[in-house]
Amino acid sequence: MKQTNNPLLTWLLTIGFVAVAIVALFPLWNLILASFRPSTDLMRNGISLIFDPNTLTLDNFIYIFTEAGIYWRWFGNSVWISMIIVVLSLLFSSMVGYALAVYDFKGKNFFFLLVLIILMIPFEILMLPLFQLMIDLRLVNTYTAVIIPAIVAPIAVFFFRQYALGLPRELMDAARVDGSTEYGIFFKIMLPLMGPSLAAMAILQGLNSWNNFLWPLVVLRSNDMFTLPIGLATLLTPYGNNYDILLAGSVMTIVPIVILFILFQRYFVAGLTVGGVKG
Structure with a gap:
């Protein structure tokens, strides 16, 4: 500007x-x-x-x-579920996006088109077949059911692909000459170069997971397994509305997101800026 x-x-x-x-x-x-x-x-x-x-x-x-001991149980559930989703999502989504950007293989454009199509479909439409899949796999009322659908996020795949399009291919060729494997090239050379994009997606994926209400509500049944958004919603019942506790608990839910953004804000802005102009 x-x-x-x-x-x-x-x-x-x-x-x-x-x-x-x-x-x-x-x-x-x-x-x-x-x-x-x-x-x-x-x-x-x-x-x-x-x-x-x-x-x-x-x-x-x-x-x-x-x-409110159960509140901290909900808090802990949200923390570790969000951490697992962020780590797995960054790992697998970056690998998929990287492959779509730097490798030429049969069906590459078709797979990227599928990513774009899934990206445009609201989750509410996919929720019913996903829930049926969880029933068939007997994963209802488990944390695994909450985590699996978020492991590979279409928005993250698209973002990593756009970012990886700007990575220097010369480094890949040099690493191959030195005898490095493709996995070694990705994890030791290319992934560190994708640091800003990883930080940006860590914040976005962490925020989405932390605030996710609908899908955990569908697959979780036990009160002690609830995440924070569901647990706070249970404070409002036909028999009593604990608005004071609800508001105080809502304020506490903001703290981890604020800390996450403060820690990665520099990389967040850099990742969005660079990733938005690649390709």
Whole structure:
């Protein structure tokens, strides 16, 4: 993007971006404030910025950290499921994308077309045959059923292919001359070069897995196996609505994603920028 030397335009752009940021962060700020309010105040006044500051309390968070043991079970389930999905998705999706980018084989364009078609199909359409497959494999109410459909993500395959199109082929030829295998070339040479794309996809895949509600809801049955989105949804029942605990728990769910983005934000921006112009 070409920089401008017009001070007025610079100020207008800055004010505009600040305004957009405020609008985007307003719901989050409202959520954080509401998480410190008691349930009676929330039921009486709703989630709004108009409230009595004297009613703010830490009781909701104290309850989560001391008494809501099942909440941390849900939290742990989401953490390790997301970690496994991110690791496996990055591994297999990068291998598929890399193969579609650098190798010439029969049916290559057909397989890439399949990736694009699956990418355009909403998951809700695929959910029923996937669920039937889980029934046939007897994986319903297991963590494996949650993980398997996310191992190879079409969006990640497409992204890695676009990124791998810009990798230097000369390094591959040099490695072959030195006697390296194709797996050695990928893991020792090409995969490190794909670091920015891996970081970008780690954030996106981690975010999708962490917030995934529909598929775990379909395949999981036991309360102690629920992930955070499902577990928090169970706090709202016809017999009682624990909005105070729900809001405090929702705030806690944001923390891992914020930490993940802070750690990889530099690589995230670089990966999206470079991967978006390849091919």
